[in-house]
Amino acid sequence: MYLIGIDLGGTNIAVGLVDEDGKVILKDSVPTMRERKYAEIIKDMAALTLKVIKDSGLCVSDVHSIGIGCPGATDDKEGVLIFTPNLKFKNVPLRAEMQKYIDLPVYMDNDANAAGLAESCAGAAKGSRSSILVTLGTGIGGAAVIDGKVYDGFNHAAMEIGHMVIVADGEKCGCGRKGCWEVYASATALIRMTKKALIENPNSIMNKLVNGDLTKVDAKTAFDAKRLGDKVGAQVVSNYIKYVAEGLVNIINIFQPEIIVIGGGVCKEGEYLLEPLNEMVGDMTFSGKYLPHTKIKAAQLGNDAGIVGAALLGKESKIEER
Amino acid sequence: MYLIGIDLGGTNIAVGLVDEDGKVILKDSVPTMRERKYAEIIKDMAALTLKVIKDSGLCVSDVHSIGIGCPGATDDKEGVLIFTPNLKFKNVPLRAEMQKYIDLPVYMDNDANAAGLAESCAGAAKGSRSSILVTLGTGIGGAAVIDGKVYDGFNHAAMEIGHMVIVADGEKCGCGRKGCWEVYASATALIRMTKKALIENPNSIMNKLVNGDLTKVDAKTAFDAKRLGDKVGAQVVSNYIKYVAEGLVNIINIFQPEIIVIGGGVCKEGEYLLEPLNEMVGDMTFSGKYLPHTKIKAAQLGNDAGIVGAALLGKESKIEER
Numbered sequence A, B: 001m002y003l004i005g006i007d008l009g010g011t012n013i014a015v016g017l018v019d020e021d022g023k024v025i026l027k028d029s030v031p032t033m034r035e036r037k038y039a040e041i042i043k044d045m046a047a048l049t050l051k052v053i054k055d056s057g058l059c060v061s062d063v064h065s066i067g068i069g070c071p072g073a074t075d076d077k078e079g080v081l082i083f084t085p086n087l088k089f090k091n092v093p094l095r096a097e098m099q100k101y102i103d104l105p106v107y108m109d110n111d112a113n114a115a116g117l118a119e120s121c122a123g124a125a126k127g128s129r130s131s132i133l134v135t136l137g138t139g140i141g142g143a144a145v146i147d148g149k150v151y152d153g154f155n156h157a158a159m160e161i162g163h164m165v166i167v168a169d170g171e172k173c174g175c176g177r178k179g180c181w182e183v184y185a186s187a188t189a190l191i192r193m194t195k196k197a198l199i200e201n202p203n204s205i206m207n208k209l210v211n212g213d214l215t216k217v218d219a220k221t222a223f224d225a226k227r228l229g230d231k232v233g234a235q236v237v238s239n240y241i242k243y244v245a246e247g248l249v250n251i252i253n254i255f256q257p258e259i260i261v262i263g264g265g266v267c268k269e270g271e272y273l274l275e276p277l278n279e280m281v282g283d284m285t286f287s288g289k290y291l292p293h294t295k296i297k298a299a300q301l302g303n304d305a306g307i308v309g310a311a312l313l314g315k316e317s318k319i320e321e322r
Helices: A038-055 A094-099 A111-122 A187-200 A205-209 A221-227 A231-255 A265-269 A271-282 A302-315 B038-055 B094-099 B111-122 B187-200 B205-209 B221-227 B231-255 B265-269 B271-282 B302-315
Strands: A002-008 A012-019 A024-031 A063-070 A073-075 A080-084 A089-092 A106-110 A130-136 A140-146 A149-151 A259-263 A295-298 B002-008 B012-019 B024-031 B063-070 B073-075 B080-084 B089-092 B106-110 B130-136 B140-146 B149-151 B259-263 B295-298
Touching (some): A002 A111, A002 A302, A012 A038, A012 A302, A024 A038, A024 A302, A038 A089, A063 A302, A080 A094, A106 A111, A106 A302, A111 A130, A111 A259, A111 A302, A140 A231, A187 A205, A187 A221, A187 A265, A259 A271, B002 B111, B002 B302, B012 B038, B012 B302, B038 B063, B038 B094, B063 B094, B106 B111, B111 B130, B111 B140, B130 B231, B140 B231, B187 B221, B205 B221, B221 B231, B221 B271, B259 B265, B265 B271, B271 B295
Parallel strands (some): A063 A106, A130 A259, B130 B259
Antiparallel strands (some): A012 A024, A080 A089, B002 B012, B073 B080, B130 B140, B140 B149
16 A cells, blocks of 8 residues: 655655555655745645656555645644644645645644654554654654544644643743743753853853854753763753653653653654653652553654654544544 | 442442433442452442342343442453552452442443543533543542543553642652642642631631631632632632643643533632633633634532443443453
8 A cells, every 4th residue: 555645844845655554665845935825835745746656656546545744733524724833824725725636535634743643653652552752842742642543632733742831930932821841841942951051151061062152052962061971061961851851751640651752853862861761750650660651762753754644644543534 | 221330439339320311310328448358348339239229129130331430540451450549459350359249241440530421421521522520629630531432541540630740849749749730729739828828817818717727728718718808818719720720721732622621629619710710721722713722611410420420431432442
């Protein structure tokens, strides 16, 4: 079975031909040019889809379905992209527009949900009955896959786990609240903490790593400094991981998922992140000593997660629902 | 269709005969005497069940199934009560023991989950596709019912929403963490805040309400004082509701349930709690202006929720799974 997955981003439209195990066979991309009207953007999505099918040596009739991962909220039942902050789309009939060009079933979901489905079916949480993807990036995103189904709430806007307050009356968040998890545990937060520590400790190895240039600080700086034996860097990392752990333990106490998959830029630290994180999370959870505990793993599919998850929307449970 | 619901508590065993709409036809109870061996306690549960059936003028063959709501974690698939902190049960074969006395299907779940199912099917969230019960009592309990099914996580210990940290490094919680929601928003927390305000403001009306006796402070004291125009009481209530709202908005941002049902002692305040709560929650959620919002309602079934929900375990979806 061949499936098409489309990752509709604010910068690029990526299209991949994926097999039923979630393996990417061929992929391609074009710029989104997001200021355009939706009809033009969707026309490009369809054209690139047809190109990818052709370049794979296949025909449209060889393909089972098209899945689209979109930023914002989608309504798969109605085939509508409800809204996307980046693209300024509002109530766009995504399915109908795509089907003007290609006669295939079209499924859709939020891009974070698609990535969660990909990790659940073909990545770090493969074989699990329930998993939650937590992406530590510019913000914190989340997706829950329970018994093979993406959970998205009654209004398709669930799993905004980055906007769970963990420090009541804490630092201001873009969402309007104060003390949201993503203000303390996103890559952006790590960079902010690193800069602050660097200014307060000019002798830290971190300062050498960025040649004294604050604009060069990134989410790796503190981890790199720690690996070089820098105490200030180690303190930043430990402080950051504590905040990551607070949110993860909340999620475990709420969902008790079999697996939590950590994605986003920060997950590239691998065991440097996961080992102390697992240690900190361990005894903090409410499941106690009689029950099995959630496993925390790094994401495996990287940037392909969007394409793979979108493609698998066609294969997975959503089909039965309609 | 008649169903038996059993609410196994640390103090009493309550048994009710319930119709398929969740209406209690007849109920009875006996003391649990929790220090006894599980076989004796379960024997009493069975005896009371047979008595309730007989007192209703029915036979065992008129009853569809028995459902049991238990404190702690249950494994309905295996028919086992995994553990209950109150009763010191561990891996008790609840189904097999009950079926020694009564030849009926036996279902089981956590008591909070049973209450959540009851409110979802026959109470404040009747007719909704997804609801979350939040009980503001001694602690804070929770249950999620999604598409008619209770969500309980891979280890049957999910929805410990009271142990979601909302004040990192805040007040100590019994679970070992600091700053859990229930330390700020349970009835116990409200009583603690009331006492503190009362000590700091001896001229408050609250002091008269309890005749200067701190041990008489309960979860109603501050609300009563507010209704009498007391500023200190009003401040306590407003402070308390703010913490309730912080946790509720977290839950909405995570689950986007159609309805949140507030149960537990504090929900008796009705609109005095719900009106300011709805106002505070309103614009704090992430769903924004394009999407429908979660409704917050007071629980309707009171103490019967445990019996009704336990009974409905037999009627609801769990049947298909086995």
